Amino acid sequence: MIKIYLKSTQKACVMSEFIPFALPDIGEEEIAEVADTLRSGWVTTGPKAKLFESNFERFIGSSVEAIAVSSATAGLHLALEAIGIKPGDEVITTTMTFTATAEVIRYLGADVRLVDIDPLTMNIDVNAIRQAITSKTKAIMPVHYAGLSCDMDAIFNLAKEFDLKVVEDAAHALPSSYKNEMIGTLRSDATVFSFYANKTMTTGEGGMVVTKSPELASRMKVMRLHGISRDAFDRFRSEKPAWFYEVIAPGFKYNLTDIAAAMGIHQLVKLPGFLKRREYLAQRYTNRLKNLPLILPSSALEGDVHSWHLYVIRLKKYSKFTRDEVIQYLSDKKIGTSVHYVPLHNHPYWQERYGLTPDMFPQAEIAYQSMFTIPLYTAMTDHQQDRVIEALLELFSG
Secondary structure, three states: OHHHHHHHHHHHHHHHOOEOOOOOOOOHHHHHHHHHHHHHOOOOOOHHHHHHHHHHHHHHOOOOEEEEEOOHHHHHHHHHHHOOOOOOOEEEEEOOOOHHHHHHHHHOOOEEEEEOEOOOOOOEOHHHHHHHOOOOEEEEEOEOHHHOOOOHHHHHHHHHHHOOEEEEEOOOOOOOEEOOEEOOOOOOOEEEEEOEOOOOOOOEOOEEEEEOOHHHHHHHHHHHEOOEOOOHHHHHOOOOOOOOOOEOOOOOEOEOOHHHHHHHHHHHHHHHHHHHHHHHHHHHHHHHHOOOOEEOOOOOOOOOOOOOOOEEEEEOOOOOOOHHHHHHHHHHOOEOOEOOOOOHHHOHHHHHHHOOOHHHOHHHHHHHHHEEEEOOOOOOOHHHHHHHHHHHHHHHHO
8 A cells, every 4th residue: 555655646746747848958978077177277268169169060061160159149140240241231031030030130230121931841931032132132041940941942042143141040950951961061151050058959058150161250250259360268378478469350259168168069979869869759749649630840851850949839720729728728737838939020129110010921920829839858758748748638639
């Protein structure tokens, strides 16, 4: 009787545990590397950041140069500045993204042209890009939504036709691929990855810009740290007097610390394993939820990689529940969710600046009204995922 009671109590305790929407997967290797960094006396950008950049270049391949930055937002800003975006220019991007994608365009005094999404993939609608191009358009910023790559050939064709730059927002897309080529190795001018806490790998805060252009890489390295001609690591590690430097541009403070890079060194090694776990969890969701009145996320084309940063579900039109009712139900079951995203055209700043209304973005608006994101992270156990699945099965079969 005692054994049965203990098992029942344990089961009740497990069932009462909150399942977060996302959780970083950090091991003893990262902790030891961070501790080593703290003991070394070099905690800002230094040897660990340089090693992380070098390892990342090898991981991506195709002779890219990697620039470690304090966030993907910083990386996008640096990339746009390096390609020459200035006041009066226009940059096209999707409304279905986090505000960082668009706000960096405004940092440079340029204007944002938001466009609708493809209803199947949730990625930027290439036809809408074409319609948005004007004489002021200088660049396209596609976002690989949830880790599924955009139709990059079509985007590159537009860029060539209208002489536009391409900067990929790949915050969700490590290590996604397009036509068997890893995102970051394509024909874009620059690609930016995120290492925020909920991404496919993390440094807490941080990001990486990759480019095949030595000129763009050189500019971004200078602008990453106040526009100074030499970084602090090169100056301070020298055994000879090396105090002199020159400010050659009004730069930013966007460098990645060695403390953060220490985590990244080991997270990058674990990334292939992280991907396998995400693919496994995503497939379990798809297999078990496919008969519910839900639109499940698109998979990558055959032979390509979807990073499965997010698992975004949409309710079908005939669902008897609203999105908010489903979110509340899952919350009552101690299951965390999110919404990716409140489209930019629904936020006051973007609405007011550009006179945006929902009817200008019909596909994004339909998606937004019905979408929610369920937990998917590498530290998630099968049992935790079963709880999410069973909750949805129970709701829709009731």
